[in-house]
Amino acid sequence: MGGEAQDGAMSADQNLSGKTIVITGASSGFGRGSAEKLAALGANVVVAARRGEVLDRLVAQIAADGGTALAVETDVSDPAAVSRLASAAIEHFCRIDVWVNNVGIGALGLFWDIPIEDHARVVDVNLKGLVYGAHAALTHFRAVGDGVLVNVGSVDSEVPLAYQASYAATKAAVLSLSRTLNEELRLVGQHETIRVGTIMPWAVDTPWWTHAANYTGHEPRMAAMDDPSIVVDAIVAACTDPKEAQPVGPKARASDISHHLFPDLTERLSAKIADAEVGKAGPLPHTTGSIYAPTPDGTTVDGGIRDRMKREDAKR
Numbered sequence: 387m388g389g390e391a392q393d394g395a396m397s398a399d400q401n402l403s404g405k406t407i408v409i410t411g412a413s414s415g416f417g418r419g420s421a422e423k424l425a426a427l428g429a430n431v432v433v434a435a436r437r438g439e440v441l442d443r444l445v446a447q448i449a450a451d452g453g454t455a456l457a458v459e460t461d462v463s464d465p466a467a468v469s470r471l472a473s474a475a476i477e478h479f480c481r482i483d484v485w486v487n488n489v490g491i492g493a494l495g496l497f498w499d500i501p502i503e504d505h506a507r508v509v510d511v512n513l514k515g516l517v518y519g520a521h522a523a524l525t526h527f528r529a530v531g532d533g534v535l536v537n538v539g540s541v542d543s544e545v546p547l548a549y550q551a552s553y554a555a556t557k558a559a560v561l562s563l564s565r566t567l568n569e570e571l572r573l574v575g576q577h578e579t580i581r582v583g584t585i586m587p588w589a590v591d592t593p594w595w596t597h598a599a600n601y602t603g604h605e606p607r608m609a610a611m612d613d614p615s616i617v618v619d620a621i622v623a624a625c626t627d628p629k630e631a632q633p634v635g636p637k638a639r640a641s642d643i644s645h646h647l648f649p650d651l652t653e654r655l656s657a658k659i660a661d662a663e664v665g666k667a668g669p670l671p672h673t674t675g676s677i678y679a680p681t682p683d684g685t686t687v688d689g690g691i692r693d694r695m696k697r698e699d700a701k702r
Contacts (some may be wrong), residue, residue, distance in 0.1 A: 399496040401626045403428030406479040408471065410462050410519060411489030413440040413680075415592035416538060419618035419687040420486060424625065425453030432475040432482075434460040435489070436680040462489050462515030463507075472522040481530055484625045487516045488538045490557075491677045492594065495601030504599045507551040507677050512556035520567065524580065532579040534595035536624045537564050539584045541638045543631075545645045548657035549602060549664060560584060561631060568630055583628025587617045588638040591691045593684030597676040604667035607695050608635060609659050614687050667700060 389576050407424050411417035412433035421431045425448040438459035448455040456478050460471045475482050491511045493504040520535055541547075542554035542560035564584040571577040589608035600606055612635050620634045621696030633642040645652040675681075 393443055393577075402622075404430070405483040405625075406430045406432065406475060406481060406485040406525070407486065407625060408432045408434065408475050408482055408519075409486045409488055409516075409680050410434045410460065410471075411538075412444065413437045414597075414685050415487040415594055415687060415689070416587075416590075416614060416617050416621060417486070418444060418685070420488070420621045421455065421615055422448065422687075422696050423618055425455055426451065427622070428453075428482075429625075430479050432457045432458060432471070432479070434458050434462070434471050436461050437682075437685075440685050451534060462519060463510040465514075465518045468515070468518040468522050472526060476526065482523065482526050482533065484534045484536065485519060486536045486538070486621060486625070487519040487523075487560075488536075488621070489515055490538065490540075490553075490594070491675075492550060492553040492598035493601070493677065494549055494598050496549065497602045500552070500599065504674060504677065507599075508552040509556055511677070512553065513559050516560055517563065520563065520582075523566065527580045528576065531576075533581075534625055534628050535564075535567070535580075535582045536621060536628055537561075537562075537582065537584045538621065539586045541586055541588050541633060541641050543584065543586050544633070545656055547653055548660045550660075561586070565630060581628045582630070583624045585617065585620050585634060586632055586638055586642070587620075587634045588612050588641065590614050590617055592689040593686065595689055595691050596684050597681070599673060599675045599677050600670060601672050602664050602667075603669060603672070604664050605670045605694065607663050607667045607691060607698070609663055611692050611695075612637065614689075616688070666695075666702070668698060676698050 389435045407429045415437035425431045434667045441457035445455040445457045458471045458474045493500045523535050540557040541558040542557040546554040564582045567582045591611045595606040628682045
C-alpha cells in the first residue's frame with residue numbers, strides 16, 4: 387500500500403514537471419498556495435492577479451526555492467488583459483498545458499442591501515472573467531491538441547447560500563459552464579485529450595473574506611471553515627486528473643449529497659447557519675473591500691479568519 391501511494395505521488399510529480407500552468411488569482415489564497423506547490427513539483431507557473439508587485443515577490447520566492455515562474459499583472463474582467471496573459475505564457479514557455487481559473491470575489495450581505503454596482507462587479511469577475519480565461523485556454527488547447535482547464539467553483543455551485551446571492555449565482559454558472567464545455571468537447575471528439583474540471587470547496591479560511599465587499603455590518607465569518615491546504619491539494623491533483631464536479635473535503639461532500647437528496651431542507655439549514663454566524667461577529671462598517679481596486683493587505687494563503695473567530699467566540 388505504502389509503495390503504491392509513493393509511486394502514485396512520484397507519477398503525479400513527473401506528470402507536472404516541465405508543464406506550463408497558468409493560475410489566476412495568484413496573489414493570495416488558493417492561487418498563491420497552488421503556485422507555490424506546483425512550482426515545487428517542477429511546473430512552470432504563470433501567476434496572474436491585479437497586484438503586480440505581490441506577484442513579483444511571489445516569483446522571486448519561487449525562484450529562490452529553485453522553481454520557475456512568470457508574473458503577468460492581469461484583471462480578468464478585461465478580456466484584452468486575459469488575452470495578453472495567454473500570449474505572455476505561450477511566448478515565454480512555448481505552450482500552456484493547464485489553465486487554473488481561480489480568481490473570485492464576493493459581496494456579503496442581504497441581496498437588496500448590496501449596491502447593484504457591486505453585484506455587477508461580482509458577475510464581471512467571477513463569471514465573465516472565468517469565461518474569458520476558459521476561452522483563451524480552450525482556443526490554445528484545441529490548437530495544440532490537449533490541455534486541462536480547472537475552474538474553481540464553490541459548494542455554492544450546488545448549494546445556494548444566504549448573504550452571498552450574486553456570488554452563489556456566479557459559482558453555479560461556473561459548474562454549468564464546465565459541464566457544457568465537456569459536452570462540447572465530446573461533440574468534436576476532443577473530450578479525451580482536453581478536460582475540464584470544477585473544484586467545489588466549503589467555506590475556506592483565505593483572505594477572500596477580507597477582500598470581499600461587506601454590507602452585513604459585521605466582520606466576515608462562517609461555520610467550520612476548512613484549511614486552505616486541502617483545496618490547494620485538490621487543485622494540484624486536478625491539473626492531471628480533473629473531475630467535472632469535485633466537492634472538496636467532508637463538509638462540501640456532505641452538503642452536496644444533502645442538497646441532492648433534500649434540496650429545500652439543505653438550503654434552509656444553510657441560510658440559518660449563515661445568518662447565525664453573521665450575528666456572532668464584531669461590527670464592521672460597510673465596505674467595498676478590494677473588489678474594485680486591490681488592497682495591500684491579505685497576501686498569504688491563510689486568511690486568519692479562524693483565529694479571529696476563536697477570539698470572538700471566547701468573548702461570548
